[in-house]
Amino acid sequence: MSEPPEFREPMLPLFEGQELFVTGSRGGKLPSYIKDHRQRLRQRFMEGGAQAMPDYEMLELILFRAIPRCDVKPVARRLMDTFGDFARVLTAPKERLMAVRGVGESVVVELKIVEAASHRLARAKVMKRRVVSSWDALLDYCHTTMSHLETEQFRVLYLDRRNVLIADEEQARGTVDHVPVYPREVVKRGLELNASALILVHNHPSGDPTPSEADISMTVRIQQAAEVLGITLHDHLIIGRSVELSFRSAGYL
Missing domain, CATH: 3.40.140.10 (Cytidine Deaminase, domain 2)
Incomplete structure (x- = not known):
């Protein structure tokens, strides 16, 4: 007998440009452990700023918007392993980003928005x-x-x-x-x-x-x-x- 939807393990994005969202429970709601994790990260960022967070968690915050119904931690880890640090993830070419498992067009857009914003702030x-x-x-x-x-x-x-x-x-x-x-x-x-x-x-x-x-x-x-x-x-x-x-x-x- 298969497990009910609310207890299924989250599925990660598998292919270039493809993001398989985790619904986790009836009605398309996030599993509570993912929802709680996201809330904790947001709260820690608002209270302590970027200094309170390692690079991969900063990436998670960016990925929350791009991948709204998935555990984004594995994707953030893969990006860090591939490019080495937060700045190199942001500045990586689209083609190389898209080659990372779990990264689709929406992820690239969010990363490039943050990159462009940092450039504009420095330029100003x-x-x-x-x-x-x-x-x-x-x-x-x-x-x-x-x-x-x-x-x-x-x-x-x-x-x-x-x-x-x-x-x-x-x-x-x-x-x-x-x-x-x-x-x-x-x-x-x-x-x-x-x-x-x-x-x-x-x-x-x-x-x-x-x-x-x-x-x-x-x-x-x-x-x-x-x-x-x-x-x-x-x-x-x-x-x-x-x-x-x-x-x-x-x-x-």
Whole structure:
């Protein structure tokens, strides 16, 4: 004789894009142990904040909305095992996220909403502000948006005559160890924005911010092209896993 619905073990999502919801009892209600677990996590978060929670439990909070009728702990654990930490889960490409058992479109959407929100919060602290007085916030923003990417990204920060950040634009994306950069396009965009100065930023997915010969050569070419048009290259930042390198501070500029 089979068990009544209210005592069946919860079924986990099995295939890419497929989420098998647990009803657990008549009427589509959550089993009490899942409901209680969710309530405890929410309460702990509201009382102690993120500091009171390990990364996988923060992921569970995000997954509650995406998978409303399932025990999301195994999915959170698989995401952490696959990508290593909370930030890398958020920044992982959609295709890699969808390859994790239990992760469907709704999970990816929730993760990417949180990622986008974190980027906007960090960006709001530096846009339209003088770089000199918000340098630490600028570094935090660069780490938030770039340090956990799996491929190289090249960004240009455009400044006005008062060194106020007026634009932050992605110029190119590349592979794990190379990104194509065209000095002419960088400088041309500076003219369009009436910028007076530039800060170049790109990441090293390896985590080591030491510049390559190609990084140095590219920086010199952009600096030369910018100077011809009266635009100053203030710095080139290479963002590593937890540390950054400044060309200006390291003596490359």
